[in-house]
Amino acid sequence: MTKAQILILGSNATQIELRGGGTATIGQYLNEMTVPALALIDAGYEVVLATPKGTKPHVDEVSDTVEHFDGDQAAYDRASRFFDDHAAMNDVRTLRSVIEGGLDGYAGVFVPGGHAPVVDLMEDPDAGAILRHFHTTGKPTALLCHGPVVIAAALADAPAFRAALIEGDDAKAASLAEGWIYAGYRMTVFSASEEKIAEQHLLKGELYFDMPKALRISGGSVSVTPNDFVSNVVVDRELITGQNPASDHALAKALIKKLGGSAAVG
Known part of the structure; x- marks a missing residue:
C-alpha cells in the first residue's frame, strides 16, 4: 500500500529586515521542522519537502540545541540525524514542481516556523497557490510558530500586503486583504510579547511588524496564551495553527488526528 504523502513547505530565507536598517540572520527551527515530520513518519505517512528555490532550508543556529527538545538528548540526536541525513530532508523539490506534478495526491500540508517563512513564503505566489488548493479541498493545513503568517500568501497580492505592513500602512494592508480565504478563521501564531523577547535576545533589533497584527x-481571529512560550494549538476547520516552539508535539498530534491517523508523540 502506498503511504499517504504530506507536503512540507520550507523556507530558503537566511536574513530578515530590521527596523531602522540592517538584517538579522535567521532560518527554520530544528524542532519545528523535525518533531512534526518524524511524528508523521512514525504514524505511517511519507513527507515531501519543498522550498521556493528547491534547496534545503537553513536551520536557525539558536534552535540547534537540546533545550528545544525538552532536554532530551536522544530526541535531539534523532532530529539532527534526520535533518542531516534522511532523504526526506535532502531530496528537496521546488514549490513550482510540486504544483506542476499535481497536488491532489497530498493528504495535507505543514509549514514549520522560525523567522524564515516570514521573509519568502509569506509572499510566495506558489505557496499561495498550494494553500488555496488545500483550503478548497478541505485538507489539513498545519502551521507552527511563525509559520501561520504564511497563510497571507493566499492573498491576491501577498507581496504588496507584506510591503504595506513594513511601511506601517495598516489601512492599505487591510484593503489588500479583502476577500482572504481564511477571514474569520480562529488561529494562533507567535505572540507579540514572545517576539519582543526574540528581538531583544536573538535578533538584536526590531521587526517591522508582529505576526498577530x-x-x-488580514481578517483572522487570533488568540495567544497569556503566558509566553506555553504550548497552544488552535484548530478551525482544515486549519491547524501552533503558537510557538513549545507547540511542536501538540501540533503534530492535532495534524495526525485530523489526517485520521495516530502517533505516540507527547
Missing part, C-alpha cells in the same frame, strides 16, 4: 489585519 499581520493575521488580524
Whole structure:
C-alpha cells in the first residue's frame, strides 16, 4: 500500500529586515521542522519537502540545541540525524514542481516556523497557490510558530500586503486583504510579547511588524496564551495553527488526528 504523502513547505530565507536598517540572520527551527515530520513518519505517512528555490532550508543556529527538545538528548540526536541525513530532508523539490506534478495526491500540508517563512513564503505566489488548493479541498493545513503568517500568501497580492505592513500602512494592508480565504478563521501564531523577547535576545533589533497584527489585519481571529512560550494549538476547520516552539508535539498530534491517523508523540 502506498503511504499517504504530506507536503512540507520550507523556507530558503537566511536574513530578515530590521527596523531602522540592517538584517538579522535567521532560518527554520530544528524542532519545528523535525518533531512534526518524524511524528508523521512514525504514524505511517511519507513527507515531501519543498522550498521556493528547491534547496534545503537553513536551520536557525539558536534552535540547534537540546533545550528545544525538552532536554532530551536522544530526541535531539534523532532530529539532527534526520535533518542531516534522511532523504526526506535532502531530496528537496521546488514549490513550482510540486504544483506542476499535481497536488491532489497530498493528504495535507505543514509549514514549520522560525523567522524564515516570514521573509519568502509569506509572499510566495506558489505557496499561495498550494494553500488555496488545500483550503478548497478541505485538507489539513498545519502551521507552527511563525509559520501561520504564511497563510497571507493566499492573498491576491501577498507581496504588496507584506510591503504595506513594513511601511506601517495598516489601512492599505487591510484593503489588500479583502476577500482572504481564511477571514474569520480562529488561529494562533507567535505572540507579540514572545517576539519582543526574540528581538531583544536573538535578533538584536526590531521587526517591522508582529505576526498577530499581520493575521488580524488580514481578517483572522487570533488568540495567544497569556503566558509566553506555553504550548497552544488552535484548530478551525482544515486549519491547524501552533503558537510557538513549545507547540511542536501538540501540533503534530492535532495534524495526525485530523489526517485520521495516530502517533505516540507527547
